[in-house]
Amino acid sequence: MLPNSFPEPLVHPVVVSAPGKVILFGEHSVVYGKRSLAFSLSLRTQLTISASQGNVELHLPEISVERSWNISALNSLYEKLKEFRKPCDTKPVPMSEEESNVLRAFIGISDKKELQKSELGLIAFFYLYTKILAHPIPFSIKVKSEMPVGAGLGSSAAYAVCLAAALTRISGQINYDNPSIDLNKISKKSLELISEWAFCCEKIVHGTPSGIDNAICTYGGCVSFKSGKIDLISPPPLTIMLVNTRVSRNTKTMVESVKEKYTRLPSLMEPLFTSMDNLAETSLSILSDMKNNSISNDIIKLKFSQLCELIDMSQCLLSAIGVSHSKLDNLIAIAKDCGFHAKLTGAGGGGFGIILIPPNTRQQDVKTCMNVLETNGFDTWITDLGGCGLTYSTSYDKMQFQ
Numbered sequence: 001m002l003p004n005s006f007p008e009p010l011v012h013p014v015v016v017s018a019p020g021k022v023i024l025f026g027e028h029s030v031v032y033g034k035r036s037l038a039f040s041l042s043l044r045t046q047l048t049i050s051a052s053q054g055n056v057e058l059h060l061p062e063i064s065v066e067r068s069w070n071i072s073a074l075n076s077l078y079e080k081l082k083e084f085r086k087p088c089d090t091k092p093v094p095m096s097e098e099e100s101n102v103l104r105a106f107i108g109i110s111d112k113k114e115l116q117k118s119e120l121g122l123i124a125f126f127y128l129y130t131k132i133l134a135h136p137i138p139f140s141i142k143v144k145s146e147m148p149v150g151a152g153l154g155s156s157a158a159y160a161v162c163l164a165a166a167l168t169r170i171s172g173q174i175n176y177d178n179p180s181i182d183l184n185k186i187s188k189k190s191l192e193l194i195s196e197w198a199f200c201c202e203k204i205v206h207g208t209p210s211g212i213d214n215a216i217c218t219y220g221g222c223v224s225f226k227s228g229k230i231d232l233i234s235p236p237p238l239t240i241m242l243v244n245t246r247v248s249r250n251t252k253t254m255v256e257s258v259k260e261k262y263t264r265l266p267s268l269m270e271p272l273f274t275s276m277d278n279l280a281e282t283s284l285s286i287l288s289d290m291k292n293n294s295i296s297n298d299i300i301k302l303k304f305s306q307l308c309e310l311i312d313m314s315q316c317l318l319s320a321i322g323v324s325h326s327k328l329d330n331l332i333a334i335a336k337d338c339g340f341h342a343k344l345t346g347a348g349g350g351g352f353g354i355i356l357i358p359p360n361t362r363q364q365d366v367k368t369c370m371n372v373l374e375t376n377g378f379d380t381w382i383t384d385l386g387g388c389g390l391t392y393s394t395s396y397d398k399m400q401f402q
């Protein structure tokens, strides 16, 4: 296909961006149908898709991928996949084992169980590419992420949401509702479709995802999630310290380790999950109380101390199901010595912890805590929770609105 016959969205590069996330309550238990509460971050993943000279080019620096494929190689991939797919089968359905085998062979992955970050990222891309686009289209994709990969801040979900958003746009499956009114007004139906595609993609990376990560990275803000049902809520302003233990882990392995424990000790694990569910439900009512305009400062303080108590309990329960780590325990102890409350976030086993910063906390106290953590080998950031979800822009849009 010649550059001047590219689909309309490729004539001008499309830029999509999705936020990272933190889970405040309910990681792991959410996989077992319990409630979980997640917030978007101001750290984001950005994907730019633009026309290429005839190849599919992938620039994924976070997973050290710089590769390209020509259209005839992609045509033979489509031929091979045809055997396992119905014609016009472009609905979000998870990848089958047969499709996985074809994609692995195409990428050049030898027969092994544990996949590397780059291999998972490529399978996720080609799964979405071959499912969403009815025939191969050449283009160049560049991804840039502000979140560390594999650390609990939803890098896999933000990557999947960006890919799903860009590819559904290229395929014409989704459009702006009315670009002349609001560029970022993507219809509810389109967001649902993108989140569903990202969920299928998360299955490749996570095995058995609950769906909360793709939901929060699509919608942004604050999501309360239970058994696949997504409620968008508007919480009071919250500030946290993000703390990186620098211990790498992957979510799939952590979820599998909890599954193994659950299978072996169901009567012990189930009450722990039920307590996690209760924590998430209780936090929702505390957050809703804080939103009351007529509430006094004293009551706000009380509500924050209740929230801090729940953070401590949540960390204890996560530790009980076996997903903490000595580095996480260390950061939680340091936070406590400095008068703060902390927990792991995401799948645990390393990655990130979060420290809740109540309003009116003295700047000096926050700085002291950051200094102690950094001296002990942690990285720290202060950030507000609840930034916007998926956004789109194109150079064409910019021209229109300048």
Ligand SMILES: Nc1ncnc2c1ncn2[C@@H]1O[C@H](COP(=O)(O)OP(=O)(O)OP(=O)(O)O)[C@@H](O)[C@H]1O
Pocket (backbone or CB within 6 Å): 045, 060, 062, 063, 116, 117, 118, 119, 120, 121, 122, 143, 144, 145, 148, 149, 150, 151, 152, 153, 154, 155, 156, 157, 159, 205, 206, 213, 249, 250, 251, 252, 345, 346, 347, 348
């Ligand atoms: N920017 C990116 N570019 C390409 N692939 C990515 C990118 N970010 C994440 N991935 C894919 O996602 C995988 C990491 O996902 P994983 O779920 O283990 O961690 P996470 O999403 O950062 O943490 P959590 O799921 O606990 O929030 C990587 O191995 C890679 O395949």
Ligand SMILES: C[C@@](O)(CCO)CC(=O)[O-]
Pocket (backbone or CB within 6 Å): 023, 026, 027, 028, 029, 030, 031, 152, 154, 206, 208, 209, 210, 211, 212, 213, 251, 255, 346, 347
């Ligand atoms: C550990 C987990 O609960 C959250 C990972 O961010 C897994 C999931 O919900 O899919």
Ligand SMILES: [Mg+2]
Pocket (backbone or CB within 6 Å): 154, 155, 156, 157, 205, 206, 213, 251
């Ligand atoms: Mg993930």
